[in-house]
Amino acid sequence: MDEPWFKDGLRFKCTGCGKCCTGSSGYVFLSPHDIEVMARHCEISVQEFIDLYTRIIDGQLCLLDAPRTDECIFLRDKQCTVYQARPIQCRTFPWWLHTIKNEEAWQAAAHDCEGINHPDAPIIEGNHIAVECMTYVDNLVEQNSEFDFKN
Numbered sequence: 001m002d003e004p005w006f007k008d009g010l011r012f013k014c015t016g017c018g019k020c021c022t023g024s025s026g027y028v029f030l031s032p033h034d035i036e037v038m039a040r041h042c043e044i045s046v047q048e049f050i051d052l053y054t055r056i057i058d059g060q061l062c063l064l065d066a067p068r069t070d071e072c073i074f075l076r077d078k079q080c081t082v083y084q085a086r087p088i089q090c091r092t093f094p095w096w097l098h099t100i101k102n103e104e105a106w107q108a109a110a111h112d113c114e115g116i117n118h119p120d121a122p123i124i125e126g127n128h129i130a131v132e133c134m135t136y137v138d139n140l141v142e143q144n145s146e147f148d149f150k151n
């Protein structure tokens with residue numbers, strides 16, 4: 001099997017700039033597992049979490065933006081307030097399939113995320129990137145799973 005183009009690793013370190021958590025162009029889609037983890041973190045039921053913090057886009061549940069802003073509802077002063085319980089989509093960034101599919105896509109992503117290719121960033125091993133990307137892909141399936149509203 002061919003080795004991936006990123007086999008020698010890629011440089012990334014989140015600077016905490018918060019840019020990926022703002023802006024109207026992106027959505028954080030949620031799996032049932034994401035909802036359960038976040039609801040537990042917020043100490044509310046799954047149904048309460050869905051009612052308070054989610055909306056439906058293209059038939060899928062995703063996080064709300066804060067009122068009158070394009071920021072994620074859980075962002076405060078550029079900090080994620082649910083970081084320990086953040087969704088898999090956030091957790092696996094920037095190791096998304098379309099971000100690492102080739103070098104051109106990676107360089108394009110660097111225009112939006114200052115942590116990509118940041119001079120102070122460590123080199124993340126290719127094997128680790130591949131595992132994270134598989135988690136991302138598996139999660140795409142999970143995001144389309146049926147929700148159990150009984151919790």
Ligand code: SF4
Pocket residue numbers: 013014015016017018019020021093112113114115116
């Ligand atoms: S845009 Fe990149 S550097 Fe900024 S918060 Fe998001 S992941 Fe971190």
